[in-house]
Amino acid sequence: MKPRSTGRNTLRRLAVPLSEVFKVLHLKPSVDIMPQVCLSDVNPHILESTCTELREKYGQDKVHYQVCDVRDDAQVEDLFSKAKSSFSKLDLVVNNAGVVDEQDWLKCIDINLNGVIRGSLQGIKHMKKENGGSGGTIVNVASLAGVVPVSYSPAYAASKHGVVGYTRSWAGHPDMKTNDIRFLCLCPAFAKTEILKTKEGQLLGQKMAEEFMKKTGVMSVDQVTQAFTDLIETPDNSGSVMSVTLQGSKLLFQV
Numbered sequence: 001m002k003p004r005s006t007g008r009n010t011l012r013r014l015a016v017p018l019s020e021v022f023k024v025l026h027l028k029p030s031v032d033i034m035p036q037v038c039l040s041d042v043n044p045h046i047l048e049s050t051c052t053e054l055r056e057k058y059g060q061d062k063v064h065y066q067v068c069d070v071r072d073d074a075q076v077e078d079l080f081s082k083a084k085s086s087f088s089k090l091d092l093v094v095n096n097a098g099v100v101d102e103q104d105w106l107k108c109i110d111i112n113l114n115g116v117i118r119g120s121l122q123g124i125k126h127m128k129k130e131n132g133g134s135g136g137t138i139v140n141v142a143s144l145a146g147v148v149p150v151s152y153s154p155a156y157a158a159s160k161h162g163v164v165g166y167t168r169s170w171a172g173h174p175d176m177k178t179n180d181i182r183f184l185c186l187c188p189a190f191a192k193t194e195i196l197k198t199k200e201g202q203l204l205g206q207k208m209a210e211e212f213m214k215k216t217g218v219m220s221v222d223q224v225t226q227a228f229t230d231l232i233e234t235p236d237n238s239g240s241v242m243s244v245t246l247q248g249s250k251l252l253f254q255v
């Protein structure tokens, strides 16, 4: 990703408490002006293999990583303070961890919604001017299930509706303007990633899901990545919620 100007924010360093970020979102940093990133996931194998690959490509010092369970306050706090001390400031936070699990719906809410809240609060803390920050961008990854009802996974849909409401609410807070902190939300439809291997028991009706998926189709990760890039590169768009479907991207809300 080139450090192009995004209005108030220049993406020179990324601090990303993000699951498998480059693989999932396919960010493509340019080798000469590669931002520093901190990747995080609860799964150490995914994290290590992704980081090894990236370090070989972009340099050892550019890619930091730390295992973190977004359900754990202390782990999230520690992740952010380490990232902040390594980079001196944070420009971008992407809250991306998510699961579908209607059986263990408390876990689903704790990861998808509470995890986003934990990451956002840490992002705000470290980006605030009074704490030595200079603003930045927080992107929360919701889903199309954050704006439409999804009967085969109500808890998942509720968690994602929560992410949309949470993100828009912070975007309108006057302190965010004062501190140049921008909140954005991405709402993709189905994309070809591991989450589609969600097991039957974790959904309320595999058949329903499959039929739904047949109608909507499944996007490539590249399409989602492109929408993500467009979203963060649009200046002065705090509060934007963008859907991504096979038909293209659409701005659903502007605060």
Ligand SMILES: NC(=O)C1=CN([C@@H]2O[C@H](COP(=O)(O)OP(=O)(O)OC[C@H]3O[C@@H](n4cnc5c(N)ncnc54)[C@H](O)[C@@H]3O)[C@@H](O)[C@H]2O)C=CC1
Pocket: 019, 020, 024, 040, 041, 042, 043, 046, 068, 069, 070, 071, 096, 097, 098, 099, 111, 141, 142, 143, 144, 187, 188, 189, 190, 191, 192, 193, 194, 195, 196
């Ligand atoms: N692939 C799709 O069809 C869609 C995905 N999304 C959302 O995109 C985000 C990324 O998911 P995908 O890349 O598609 O799936 P994925 O399953 O490949 O990635 C999710 C990642 O979250 C991590 N994770 C799970 N629990 C965690 C925890 N407690 N703490 C930290 N990390 C944890 C997993 O280890 C995994 O690497 C999720 O929030 C998902 O809900 C939204 C719309 C569509």
Ligand SMILES: CCCCCC(=O)/C=C/C=C\C/C=C\C/C=C\CCCC(=O)O
Pocket: 100, 142, 143, 144, 145, 148, 150, 188, 189, 190, 191, 195, 196, 197, 198, 206, 209, 210, 213
């Ligand atoms: C409009 C809602 C789109 C929401 C998509 C989303 O956020 C993620 C959903 C993830 C998993 C649940 C869905 C699918 C699993 C069901 C069937 C698997 C079929 C496998 C296949 O044939 O590819």
